[in-house]
Amino acid sequence: MDELSDSEMLDEIAPECLPWIDVRSDPTTHPLSVAACIVLYSFVFVLGLVGNLGVIVATLRYRSLQTVQNIFIVNLAVADVILCILSIPLTPVTHIFKQWYFGEVLCKIFGAMQAIGVFIGTFFLCAIAVDRYFRLVGAPGRPLRKQDALRITVSLWWWSTGCTIPYAYHMSLHSYDRICGQFCTEKWSSETIRIYYTIFVLVIQFIVPFTIMTICYHSIFAFLRRRAANRLTSIGQQANLLYVLAATAGGDSQQHKEQLSHLIDQKKRVIAQKRRVTIILVSMVAIFGVTSLPHNVVSMLLEHDQTILTVGDTDYQYIASMVTHFLAMLSCVANPLLYAFLNPEFRELIVSSLRWTPYVVVSRSWQPTQTSIL
Structure with missing residues (x-):
């Protein structure tokens, strides 16, 4: 008997058509993969949506939060809400079932809105980094005005x-x-145009933003490290002076002991703040890199050759895309934590807004300065 060709075999098995999952083996359809997908994506969806909506509602509700930087943070939250509503539910469904069930119009609309959300989120991460750089290092005496921030928002x-x-x-x-x-x-x-556009997206959506954020936060880190070093030097000089005065007075008085204890506490606070700033600044750059780079790499590989992630009869492109997409969506949870919840007033107002209870400022010892949000 003559061997049948692949097309003839398909005709024998299914004259009309076969589902994609029956044509080629795919790990995304395994029950464990589906269960993990539901649990993990639900986790990101709930936390990302609640956190970002809290940022938006609190900023719109309280005038004290309507600052230049918070305008950028709100736009970042809007982008994350778009991704939570559209990208988080739809992408896993299409990756698992390998079909689009929502019609051609929504194919274009959902695709466009997801892409806009990704670009907006990236661009406003850059805007926040640049604004922080100029407020602290570049031009501390000339902060950006709200009108300028609104123009930047429209432009982005x-x-x-x-x-x-x-x-x-x-x-x-x-x-x-x-x-x-x-x-x-x-x-x-x-x-050729498709390849050029893919490279353009990689450059605009990852390489340029990552470079800008790295430069800005490295400059901010160097500035704050120098300032912390100066403060520690000043504290050390004051402590030495107290030791000299105590020796001159013929012993340690109670007043000197209290002053030294205060200086020691002050030194510990400066060191702790320096460590905290370092962790936060590194996290801002690292999280952007970890969440954005894998998805961009996989997309570039698949744009070059869609069979590159196929081994034997098993197609790994969907599971690879879904894993890297999940990493990208983790930014929807990380962004409100890094850019809003670290601000004490913002955190309290967001919690108040989610409960829809009045918020009363009891103490204004904390001031919304640029260093406090770091």
Whole structure:
């Protein structure tokens, strides 16, 4: 008997079509993968949505939070809410079932909104970093005005929309021979243009922002480290002077002991604050890198060759995309923690807003200075 070709075998098995999961083995359809996906994505969805909505509601509700930097933080929260509502539920569904169930119009709209959310989030992370740099290092005496922040906001939204238009334009529903269902995917008329656009997205959405954030936060770190060193030197000089005065007075008086104890406590606070600032600044850059880089790398590999993650009869592209996408979505949880909840007043007002209870400022010993949010 003559051997049948692949197409003839498919005709024998299923004359009309086969689901994708029956054509090629895929780890995303395993029950353990599905269960893990539901649990992990639900965790990110709930925490990301609650945290970012809390940031938005608190900022709109309390005028004391409507500062220049918080304008950027609110836009960052809006981008994260978009991703929580659209990207977190839809992406796992399409990766597991390998079909698009929501029609061609929503294919374009959802794709465009997700892309805008990604660009907006990245651009406003840069805006926050640049604003902090100029407030602390570049031009501390000339802070950005609210009008300027609003102009920057409008510009970044326009720029994000412009970057997304080519992607949204080429998103459409496609069917494949002998494969059941429809697929929402990009279809470019030119392979060269598609590759150029992919490289453009990698540069604009990761390389440039990561570079800007690294430079800005490294400069801020160096500035705050010098300031902390000066404070520690000053504390050491005061302590030495107290020792000299105590020796001159013929012994340690109670007053000298209290002053020395105060200086020691002050030194401990400076060292603790320096350590805290270091951890936060490194976290801001590291989390952006860890959440953004893997997804960009996998996307670039698949753009180059969609079979690159296929081993034998098993296709690993969907599980790789879903894992890196989940890492990217973790930023929706990390961003409100790093950029809002570390601010004591912001934290209290967000909790108050979520409970919808009045917030009364009892003490204003904490002031919303640039160093306190770090």
